[in-house]
Amino acid sequence: MKLTRSVYYRFVLIGGFVLLLELLCRSGVIDRLTMQPPTDMVRDLVLLLISGKMNAAMLKTFVNVAVASGLAVIAGIALGVALHGWHAARQVLEPLFATYYAIPIYAFYPLLIIMFGLGDVPQVLTGFMLAVVAVIVNTLNGLDRVSRVLMKTARVYRLGPIATALKVTLPSAAPYLLTGVRLAVAYAFIGVIGAEFIMSRTGIGYEISFAYNNFDNRVMYPLILLILITSIALNAALSHWERVIARRRSRS
């Protein structure tokens, strides 16, 4: 089978790359100040996780990501449904959505710090701002594709607007909403970690930049590894779920 063959090659290539990195680090071609050998990173990460030193920072980051993406999903779907019904407003906002991701949202972070102080709010808001438009756009996209027959059926059954949204339109648009959710989680993660990295007092992003400023590679590399593993795993899980739903949809 072709798919399994490509998966196999992918693992071999990634494994080979890690092995190469290990050899280059161990042989001293890449010095210890620049990069730690991958096996050391994994060992230090395990030790760091067991020691519990990072628990508070991890909790902070994960809670902020969850709050930012949760708010983005709720607000994004609500706004998407509202704009789908209000054609004039949608026409005006369409160019904003199209250019939104060209604007560096981090540029607003300094303003948010001045407005709200150095607490959690600026970080959550940065993640939220980065995530919400992706949810709106995907919600609109999904609602545009709900088939007319379904809407007519809802009218025949005399469902009210809220019942129609909950029982017909939203379930029918579910695959697109899920794409919005996946992007929301990824963008909220990027937003929160980035904000922590730029300026904050807690969180994994802050710990990475703190370790970097102290040349503490034995903390920095394991934490970078932790972020990479978490975001790749989250993304893979959500896209797997997305594919399962899409497959079920195409079968029925």
Next chain:
Amino acid sequence: MNAQGWRLALNALVLIVSLLLAWEALFAVVGSQAMTSPLATFRYLAQLLATPTFWDHVEETSRAFFFALAIAILSGLAIGFLLGAHRLSGDIFEPVLVSFYSIPKITLYPIILLAFGLSLPAKIAFGAIHGVVPIAIFTMTAVRNLNQILLKTARVLRLKPGKIIVSVLLPAALPEVFTGLRLGFALTLIGTLLGEMFGSQRGLGYLLMTAIGLQNVPLIMAITLLIVLFAASVSTVLIVVDHRLHRRMP
């Protein structure tokens, strides 16, 4: 201008006016401690643009952005064409590219700084790794989904390989590739600015970082406005071209 053009222009005008009104309203709520009003910000920006030292920072950022974009475009196109033309490599690397797209690349910045040092190359590298992925993904998809009939026709006409690339492959893949370039442009800009915010002594990102340290609200607002204006206007032009290219294709 036709009726549709007028309607689009009107919509854009309504959007800009409502954004300015929202800004003014927010200013009225949070007060002058936290932000400056639209008028004051534009005036401060005009003042900044009249000072030569500010242009040094703009020039530094532009230079870093230019090189980063050039690297992102060239390597993105090369990777995309290779992975698109060779099915197995495409299958192997596509998930890797997609995962790379979704990770917070800011965490990789310390590694880049350690590798390149505190200098222009670090900013360029950081901008480029942001921009290269969408360009590669879109180019790969475009080449993969090329209509096979086009290639067969080219072979029947006995075109030389160079001629096939220039007059068949490129025009056919152009609309999708352009979408990738548009996204790559935006992400490279973000990457370059982020790169300047840490470990840099010059550039708009550096200026923004020092302004936070000094709590210089007018400066923060003016730089943010300049960046947003630049990103939004270039991206609007690119979107118009993008739509044209897509409409031209059957």
